[in-house]
Amino acid sequence: MLVVKIGGSQGVGLDAVCQDIVELVKQGKSVVVVHGGSAETNEISEKLGFPPRFVTNQSGFTSRYTDRNTLEIFAMVTNGRINTMIVERLQRAGVNAIGLSGLDARVMVAKRKDAIRIVENGRQRMLRDDFTGKIETVNSDFLTMLVNSGLTPVISPLAMSHEGVALNVDADRAAAMVAGAVQAEELIILTNVPGLMREFPDESTVIPHIPKSGIEAALTLAEGRMKKKVLGASEALKLGVSRIIFADGRIETPLMKALAGAGTVIS
Amino acid sequence: MLVVKIGGSQGVGLDAVCQDIVELVKQGKSVVVVHGGSAETNEISEKLGFPPRFVTNQSGFTSRYTDRNTLEIFAMVTNGRINTMIVERLQRAGVNAIGLSGLDARVMVAKRKDAIRIVENGRQRMLRDDFTGKIETVNSDFLTMLVNSGLTPVISPLAMSHEGVALNVDADRAAAMVAGAVQAEELIILTNVPGLMREFPDESTVIPHIPKSGIEAALTLAEGRMKKKVLGASEALKLGVSRIIFADGRIETPLMKALAGAGTVIS
Numbered sequence: 001m002l003v004v005k006i007g008g009s010q011g012v013g014l015d016a017v018c019q020d021i022v023e024l025v026k027q028g029k030s031v032v033v034v035h036g037g038s039a040e041t042n043e044i045s046e047k048l049g050f051p052p053r054f055v056t057n058q059s060g061f062t063s064r065y066t067d068r069n070t071l072e073i074f075a076m077v078t079n080g081r082i083n084t085m086i087v088e089r090l091q092r093a094g095v096n097a098i099g100l101s102g103l104d105a106r107v108m109v110a111k112r113k114d115a116i117r118i119v120e121n122g123r124q125r126m127l128r129d130d131f132t133g134k135i136e137t138v139n140s141d142f143l144t145m146l147v148n149s150g151l152t153p154v155i156s157p158l159a160m161s162h163e164g165v166a167l168n169v170d171a172d173r174a175a176a177m178v179a180g181a182v183q184a185e186e187l188i189i190l191t192n193v194p195g196l197m198r199e200f201p202d203e204s205t206v207i208p209h210i211p212k213s214g215i216e217a218a219l220t221l222a223e224g225r226m227k228k229k230v231l232g233a234s235e236a237l238k239l240g241v242s243r244i245i246f247a248d249g250r251i252e253t254p255l256m257k258a259l260a261g262a263g264t265v266i267s
Numbered sequence: 268m269l270v271v272k273i274g275g276s277q278g279v280g281l282d283a284v285c286q287d288i289v290e291l292v293k294q295g296k297s298v299v300v301v302h303g304g305s306a307e308t309n310e311i312s313e314k315l316g317f318p319p320r321f322v323t324n325q326s327g328f329t330s331r332y333t334d335r336n337t338l339e340i341f342a343m344v345t346n347g348r349i350n351t352m353i354v355e356r357l358q359r360a361g362v363n364a365i366g367l368s369g370l371d372a373r374v375m376v377a378k379r380k381d382a383i384r385i386v387e388n389g390r391q392r393m394l395r396d397d398f399t400g401k402i403e404t405v406n407s408d409f410l411t412m413l414v415n416s417g418l419t420p421v422i423s424p425l426a427m428s429h430e431g432v433a434l435n436v437d438a439d440r441a442a443a444m445v446a447g448a449v450q451a452e453e454l455i456i457l458t459n460v461p462g463l464m465r466e467f468p469d470e471s472t473v474i475p476h477i478p479k480s481g482i483e484a485a486l487t488l489a490e491g492r493m494k495k496k497v498l499g500a501s502e503a504l505k506l507g508v509s510r511i512i513f514a515d516g517r518i519e520t521p522l523m524k525a526l527a528g529a530g531t532v533i534s
Binding site: 044047048049072075076077078079080081083084085087088091092093096097098099100101103104105106145149151158160163164165166 | 311314315316339342343344345346347348350351352354355358359360363364365366367368370371372373412416418425427430431432433
């Protein structure tokens, strides 16, 4: 079992990724896909007159400020556009894909963040009414049933809160939780960089291997969006995933190359 | 088994419809939901700078002209916004809903219309590159498996073509095909009028009952959007659905009233 996280950043080549998924499924591998959607959500939000807003918390993690309107746009773009287009590509190539958000069959249930302490212009303040959450449970029985029926789940980063509202969740950490829940051996996190760099953004400093014991050190090394990916990787490790690979999603045959050892392998 | 078609027209009250679905599921009924999305697709298309375009064919049926760009907006709005928000409402009320488009697990496979003969300014011409289709098969095994697992499928009006592209399909006829495939006893088509009117738009002329033998006459009577609903009803009858109800989706407890005999009952 392999979980693939397809980044929502510009540059990740959906066609090449989907071709590799098709090939892996034909080889008999079970694949679960989790995707993001940040770049396209930003684009459509702008066009609809609601430019995106990002906030940074005390620990330096950046996330999308998600009021109800933003949540509905996020749902529309990730679950309606990106998800549907991935499913279309896979179905066209003969892979029996099924698009899901975390709301469907309560695939992902999350705890809503009541308030987020953010840092703005050097000052701290509390942000409320944010529709974001941290995943607590994954409906692994349902996902396993789908996979056992020959289906390839494609999951968008929305979860159900305990109170019954849709939440925006981080797709990297969602992929980690899903990988743990379905007991995947491997989690490949595709992004628009070739791996974790010792000196960002110098691509010649990509770290080829990080041992499990080195994950905490990697967390302090990572910058920007990479911080959440390393956090996701550490969560996946704790959940029993043997190997996490940060790989370049902009190249040809990105999954095959990742499985052959390209990128940053954490094991 | 009951199939409910929720109209995409302005005025249909999602909250009231979902409340009734929750109640019916609690009473032990199996429900499959099919929804449209025309009104919201028009709104978002306008905002994104692509005003919708409608075409009328020789027989007087009107449909959305769907080039690839329109298809992607249609997918985004119906499958990402409307579908997700219906699933959210049902999950909040304890109904284990699952959102699907016809692409997922090939729930609906359609034949793409190669070319549509349309009438424009009184003259006929052929329209090509249209991403619309007519449903040919419904994956009833998969839908039945979901229902038997206690899930309530919520289906958006997209289908997979035989060539592997996503198609916009008519939601009324999709609901009819789904109702036939899952061997539903009843199909309720909710809309923003109280039923089929003898003299449209005079609501006092709603026809309470149409016998199966009268469906062809009803087809000539119907105008505008109602034509496709009557066509859907006639298709559902042919597929063995016992009772089709055109009911008002703008009122409180719309499904309960429909099941109690309000609207136009075809049986």
